[in-house]
Amino acid sequence: MMKRHYPTLAEVAKVAGVSLMTASRAINNRPGVSPEKREDILRIADEMGYVANRAAQKLTGARTRIIGVVAELHTPFTSDLLLGMGAVARAADYEMLVYSLPVCDRRPPHSIIEMLRQIADGVIVILPYESDYLESMATAHIPVVTIEQGIESAFPSVTADNYQGGCAALRHLIELGHRRIAFISGNDRLTSARDRRRAYRDVLAQARLPYDPALEVDGDFLRKSGFEAAQKLLALDDRPTAIFAANDTSAYGAIAAIREAGLSVPGDISVVGFDDIPIASQLHPQLTTIRQPLQQMARASVNLLLALIAGLDAPSEQIVLPTQLIVRESTTPLKVKRKKEEAVKVERASVGR
Amino acid sequence: MMKRHYPTLAEVAKVAGVSLMTASRAINNRPGVSPEKREDILRIADEMGYVANRAAQKLTGARTRIIGVVAELHTPFTSDLLLGMGAVARAADYEMLVYSLPVCDRRPPHSIIEMLRQIADGVIVILPYESDYLESMATAHIPVVTIEQGIESAFPSVTADNYQGGCAALRHLIELGHRRIAFISGNDRLTSARDRRRAYRDVLAQARLPYDPALEVDGDFLRKSGFEAAQKLLALDDRPTAIFAANDTSAYGAIAAIREAGLSVPGDISVVGFDDIPIASQLHPQLTTIRQPLQQMARASVNLLLALIAGLDAPSEQIVLPTQLIVRESTTPLKVKRKKEEAVKVERASVGR
DNA sequence: CAGCCGAACGTTAGCGCTAACGTTCTGTCG
DNA sequence: CGACAGAACGTTAGCGCTAACGTTCGGCTG
Numbered sequence: 001m002m003k004r005h006y007p008t009l010a011e012v013a014k015v016a017g018v019s020l021m022t023a024s025r026a027i028n029n030r031p032g033v034s035p036e037k038r039e040d041i042l043r044i045a046d047e048m049g050y051v052a053n054r055a056a057q058k059l060t061g062a063r064t065r066i067i068g069v070v071a072e073l074h075t076p077f078t079s080d081l082l083l084g085m086g087a088v089a090r091a092a093d094y095e096m097l098v099y100s101l102p103v104c105d106r107r108p109p110h111s112i113i114e115m116l117r118q119i120a121d122g123v124i125v126i127l128p129y130e131s132d133y134l135e136s137m138a139t140a141h142i143p144v145v146t147i148e149q150g151i152e153s154a155f156p157s158v159t160a161d162n163y164q165g166g167c168a169a170l171r172h173l174i175e176l177g178h179r180r181i182a183f184i185s186g187n188d189r190l191t192s193a194r195d196r197r198r199a200y201r202d203v204l205a206q207a208r209l210p211y212d213p214a215l216e217v218d219g220d221f222l223r224k225s226g227f228e229a230a231q232k233l234l235a236l237d238d239r240p241t242a243i244f245a246a247n248d249t250s251a252y253g254a255i256a257a258i259r260e261a262g263l264s265v266p267g268d269i270s271v272v273g274f275d276d277i278p279i280a281s282q283l284h285p286q287l288t289t290i291r292q293p294l295q296q297m298a299r300a301s302v303n304l305l306l307a308l309i310a311g312l313d314a315p316s317e318q319i320v321l322p323t324q325l326i327v328r329e330s331t332t333p334l335k336v337k338r339k340k341e342e343a344v345k346v347e348r349a350s351v352g353r
Numbered sequence: 354m355m356k357r358h359y360p361t362l363a364e365v366a367k368v369a370g371v372s373l374m375t376a377s378r379a380i381n382n383r384p385g386v387s388p389e390k391r392e393d394i395l396r397i398a399d400e401m402g403y404v405a406n407r408a409a410q411k412l413t414g415a416r417t418r419i420i421g422v423v424a425e426l427h428t429p430f431t432s433d434l435l436l437g438m439g440a441v442a443r444a445a446d447y448e449m450l451v452y453s454l455p456v457c458d459r460r461p462p463h464s465i466i467e468m469l470r471q472i473a474d475g476v477i478v479i480l481p482y483e484s485d486y487l488e489s490m491a492t493a494h495i496p497v498v499t500i501e502q503g504i505e506s507a508f509p510s511v512t513a514d515n516y517q518g519g520c521a522a523l524r525h526l527i528e529l530g531h532r533r534i535a536f537i538s539g540n541d542r543l544t545s546a547r548d549r550r551r552a553y554r555d556v557l558a559q560a561r562l563p564y565d566p567a568l569e570v571d572g573d574f575l576r577k578s579g580f581e582a583a584q585k586l587l588a589l590d591d592r593p594t595a596i597f598a599a600n601d602t603s604a605y606g607a608i609a610a611i612r613e614a615g616l617s618v619p620g621d622i623s624v625v626g627f628d629d630i631p632i633a634s635q636l637h638p639q640l641t642t643i644r645q646p647l648q649q650m651a652r653a654s655v656n657l658l659l660a661l662i663a664g665l666d667a668p669s670e671q672i673v674l675p676t677q678l679i680v681r682e683s684t685t686p687l688k689v690k691r692k693k694e695e696a697v698k699v700e701r702a703s704v705g706r
Numbered sequence: 707c708a709g710c711c712g713a714a715c716g717t718t719a720g721c722g723c724t725a726a727c728g729t730t731c732t733g734t735c736g
Numbered sequence: 737c738g739a740c741a742g743a744a745c746g747t748t749a750g751c752g753c754t755a756a757c758g759t760t761c762g763g764c765t766g
Contacts, residue, residue, distance in 0.1 A: 008722055009722065009723065018745080019747080020722095020747095021725095021746065022745060024724065025744095025745090031743090033745080034744065034745090037745090051467040051468075052723080054468060055471050055472065055723090056408075056721075056724090056751090058723095059406075059412060059723070059724090060723050060724045060725075060750080061725085061751070062725090073435050073436055074432060078432075079431075079432060082453055083426055083427055083453065095468060097450045097451065097452060097472075098450065098451040098452075099448070100439045100451060102439060102440060102443060103436065115404075115407060115419070115448060118406050118408050279632070282576055283636070361753085362753065363753090371715080371716090373752095374717080377753070377754065384714095386715080387713085387714065387715090406752050408753090409752035409753040410752080411721090412751095412752080412753070413721050414754080415755090707766105708765105708766100709764105709765085709766095710763105710764085711763090712762100712763095712764105714759100714760085714761090716757105717756105718755105719754105719755090719756090719757095721752105721755105722751105723750100724751090726747105726749090728745105728747065729744100729747090730744085730746090731742105731744085733740105734739100734740090734742105735740090735741100
């Protein structure tokens with residue numbers, strides 16, 4: 001590790017034969033330098049391998065062109081969001097630094113925002129599913145944008161339209177002819193889960209279908225809960241012909257239970273998930289699901305933050321982005337199966353008792 | 354966004370009625386302050402919500418207690434590694450900031466290391482699978498540790514023992530009685546892929562089993578390549594009874610192909626993967642695989658970096674951590690199936706032609 | 707009791723940079 | 737041709753902090 005000294009702006013200026021301030025102006029592309037001199041300075045800086053010291057820049061109150069992101073890395077879409085955000089940020093000549101929230105730690109997150117505040121020009125917080133540190137961010141006088149996956153915040157924010165997605169999922173099943181449609185819920189402490197449940201009930205009502213509480217089973221977004229919920233549903237006398245699971249993971253749990261019971265998806269039961277996780281298009285059956293607009297969320301959040309940094313004091317904006325129904329193999333029209341379905345049911349009933 | 358001003362050390366000192374330097378000493382837990390005064394200052398700093406300005410600290414050449422990590426977020430185990438590293442760092446009272454490498458971008462990565470250098474006390478680089486920017490890091494005079502997933506570096510580094518893992522996988526199959534064992538390779542530009550292939554050949558030789566080039570199919574770690582490779586293997590006159598896939602993703606691809614051909618795993622063909630990706634214990638069949646020592650890698654890399662930061666000029670250390678065979682459902686002893694296997698083969702042969 | 711030593715402080719300089727002023731010099735217009 | 741504007745620079749101060757020195761003072765030694 002050789003202790004070579006990185007050149008400072010003063011050294012660049014000296015070599016270029018100008019004052020420190022002229023060099024600063026040239027490098028930051030500010031007026032007050034003649035074109036020839038500017039080019040000269042830029043060339044010399046480049047040759048010397050000059051890199052601006054962001055710590056010093058930030059200390060003087062200037063922009064560092066860094067945005068900070070606070071996120072829980074283990075949460076499903078986080079890496080996709082981060083990749084998208086990084087690309088958008090870089091396109092705007094910003095760099096992005098990520099602070100990875102510990103999984104379960106109650107240390108004051110105040111200091112984390114503080115730390116980023118000292119480095120970055122603004123912060124995007126991808127709100128974890130469960131968090132109690134929103135208030136502590138309120139004092140940070142640095143632009144903050146939140147991406148909400150489950151919790152509402154008072155900051156300018158970006159969210160996926162879970163309600164609309166849930167409606168689309170259910171309408172899809174209804175259009176396929178299904179009438180007995182079950183719902184495996186998510187963790188209702190999260191707005192996303194509540195919105196999806198609300199969509200289930202609302203669309204049922206709109207379609208004038210009866211609401212059967214037995215068809216609405218509680219889950220928690222995990223595979224196991226989907227598995228167990230489906231077992232409960234299969235044990236019903238009049239079991240559903242379709243299931244809307246609050247997310248893909250629990251949908252696959254439900255599918256596993258259905259198969260274990262000797263039934264097929266979508267042959268016997270259609271299943272819709274939510275999220276469009278990457279393997280949803282690879283596993284068998286490829287899952288019909290609702291795609292989260294991750295790229296748009298990434299783009300919108302970064303652009304919103306950059307606008308705030310630029311001083312456009314946008315009123316506390318709440319951006320809600322549309323989700324999209326992706327039809328794959330796990331759903332199929334009901335009608336053609338009706339008779340076979342009935343036959344199987346009778347058969348099983350007689351065998352069972 | 355109220356423009357409340359965060360207290361500086363000078364303000365804390367003023368309120369405490371001491372000089373700025375005494376306050377600094379107290380807060381940084383350095384000698385030269387009487388116990389009573391120290392406690393006083395700490396209390397007041399806490400009350401005022403003082404947070405040290407890392408930019409200013411770094412500017413004076415002091416430690417910031419931040420470690421930087423450069424990683425490609427979309428690469429398989431990155432989030433697990435990062436979570437582990439974050440936990441270890443926090444335990445040592447360090448914070449961690451992650452720079453997410455763009456997927457494919459040829460911008461000089463020099464400036465990224467530079468940026469982190471100005472903020473952090475040391476940097477861990479999780480080497481992406483394909484990269485040409487190792488040299489540009491060489492000039493950074495800041496401790497650097499690499500985690501190698503595919504490329505060798507000249508820095509102190511931490512790696513998983515791919516060769517040993519490959520050996521374990523193959524020995525497992527041989528112990529189960531398999532003799533015709535195929536290999537679906539990874540991308541050979543990566544040392545990890547080469548090491549696994551080398552293990553395949555070496556163990557075959559050690560076991561005095563014949564090496565059949567037809568059983569060694571090229572892949573690229575992706576699901577599709579596993580699928581296609583397995584199709585080739587199934588088309589062989591004398592098809593293998595076991596497959597060692599260079600990673601779990603391609604292993605599941607192979608399993609999909611085997612099933613599509615009407616065969617079962619492990620009934621007809623045993624499959625071993627490599628990596629132990631999270632879903633390997635959830636999908637059907639649960640995959641026998643080689644677990645990467647991610648937690649140990651995280652721990653080792655952070656500890657190594659902290660040692661370097663502490664000035665223990667450890668000689669360019671290369672830490673290789675052992676992998677672990679995880680036996681699940683996708684492998685089974687050959688012998689009991691021998692006759693049935695033969696029967697099936699004859700049957701298929703006669704039907705086929 | 708002079709001399710000295712070390713603990714407990716305070717003061718100064720400077721890290722690398724930028725904002726906010728000076729300063730110089732050229733052109734330009736009444 | 738003086739006054740004045742404005743472009744092209746240079747100088748100064750200071751961001752918040754710490755290293756490296758001063759300074760003070762109680763206590764100990766011979």
